[in-house]
Amino acid sequence: MHYRTDYSPAHLSEAPQVLHLGELRLHYQAYAHRSHDPRPPVLLLGGAFQSFRSFASEVSELLEHHPVILLDLPSQGGNLQLAPQLSLEQLADLIAVFADELQLPALMPIGLSYGSALAALFAARHPTRCARVLLAGITAFGRPGARLLLQEGLALLAEGRTEAFAHGALTGLLNPLRLQQTGVAPVFRKALLRQIQRLSAADIERYRQNSQRLLDFPGFATHPSCPTLVLAGEYDHFTQPWEHAHFAAACTDASCALIHNADHLAQFEQREACTNLYRPFLRGEALPSRSPGSSLLAKQQLLQLDKRHEPRLPPSQRQARLQHADGGEWSVDISELGFFGGLLHADLPQTTDLRGWQLLCKDLPAQPLLALRQNENGLAFVFPHSDQQASQALATQFQSQPLPTAACA
The missing domain is CATH 2.40.10 (Thrombin, subunit H)
Incomplete structure (x- = not known):
């Protein structure tokens, strides 16, 4: 792997490098302080509505101690190639092929939202290729309510009701009842809503295919065995804290932390709290028992979190x-x-x-x-x-x- 050594946030908007695997195209950018760096690289895998530009701050922070690779698989991020024939598992396997083709050492993926499923599957299916993995907004999609909402979003898009889809999707990403706690600015909320409202026909088809992959996914047959850190926004309704904790409990060597005053976009809403955890984790150091803005769950708590994420009370008018x-x-x-x-x-x-x-x-x-x-x-x-x-x-x-x-x- 030849890394670029001139990182600037502006570069994230430039055309990526492309690895051709038969008819498939994998887009990536790779940065380090040395052009040839043998250390395990951090691999960034984003979620829906994210691109390389979404990780400008993370790349700047991570480069201090690690090489950093940003990867868009087919139909991900800025990669417009459609690949309806590929399952979630097959996309995760492409990460291993990518690492082999570029002769990379064991990777350290950071998977966010949709990217968390890919990162977790890669770690579970290719343990020798994964040194450690960090997951936030884990999307296993076993909860019936979450699956129903995802199916409804696809139905709205099929009916051409993009406005209705956008409002529903935004509510899943940003908990409206907790905007004061999460500190989400109205301008950010409006900008994200506009971005979803303005999805092109190609963007909608990519979203449809990716969502269908999640719905078709039968669940994890095995879980990561490498060191694993799971971050859960305490007000995340879309992928709820108890789901993160259950996933961590199923892993061989996992820790789970609640990020306070955050929902599904915890890594952007409470950046410092997340950084205080992933910085030592990626360096192989012990996680702090106390860290500002987060709570590390004890092992015995992982299967004991309340599954009721909001109060359900009799209304005044029944x-x-x-x-x-x-x-x-x-x-x-x-x-x-x-x-x-x-x-x-x-x-x-x-x-x-x-x-x-x-x-x-x-x-x-x-x-x-x-x-x-x-x-x-x-x-x-x-x-x-x-x-x-x-x-x-x-x-x-x-x-x-x-x-x-x-x-x-």
């Missing part, structure tokens, strides 16, 4: 109406209600139709909902937050109530 797009309407009793979902009781027909429902509550606009499961306990549902006005009204109602500390904190 009586409401439930409508379906086919014209049906029923009186319902809401026994639990939260910003992200709830539980209601009604004399409903058994149905497999998860979409097309609206909840009509007093003093609130009609709330689109997705039916999660229906049994003797009632109808459990999640809000897709695809209607901006309805979502904002619901957020305002919950923001007027005191929010408890996150169940996992």
Whole structure:
């Protein structure tokens, strides 16, 4: 591997190097202080809506102690090549081929959101090629509610409802009830919303293929055996803290830390708190028992975190109406209600139709909902937050109530 030694954030916008593997193209940039550096390189793998430019600060920070490689596999980041034939596992295997082709030493991947699944699979399937791995926003997508929301996003895109998709996706990334704690500036939130709203047809197809890979993924047959650090934003509703902790518990040698006052974008919202952990971890040093802005979970805590991520309480007005797009309407009793979902009781027909429902509550606009499961306990549902006005009204109602500390904190 020949590294560039002239790193500047401006270079991240330049055309990448390309490794051709048959018809597949892998885009990368590689930096170090020495053009030939034998040390294990950090490999950055981003999530949806991220590009090399997203990691300008990280590269500057990491280069002090490590070579750094940014990699976009087909359909990732700035790599526009579509590869619908490749599964999540096959994409992860491409990382090993990339390392072999460029004769790299064992890698140290940092995987964020979608990239975390690729990094974790690479570490699990190619243990000799991975020295250690850092994961944030781990997307195993075994939780039924998360899968339902991902499927709803794909359905909205298929219907051409990009505005509705954008509002739902943004709510998953940035928890609206915790904006004050996470410090997300309104200008950043608006910029991210515009970015999602303006996805091109090619971007949408790449998102669709990547999301379908996650939905098709059967789960981890094996977990990383190398040293592993899992970072969870304490207010992350999209990939919840207990899911991070369960993943860490399944690994051979893993630590899990809660990043306080952060949600799914923890590494950007609380950069210093994350840096204080990944800096010693990547150098092979012991993690600090106490670190500003985070809490390291004890081993015995990993399988004990509360899976209820938000309070679900009886609303002040329990009586409401439930409508379906086919014209049906029923009186319902809401026994639990939260910003992200709830539980209601009604004399409903058994149905497999998860979409097309609206909840009509007093003093609130009609709330689109997705039916999660229906049994003797009632109808459990999640809000897709695809209607901006309805979502904002619901957020305002919950923001007027005191929010408890996150169940996992």
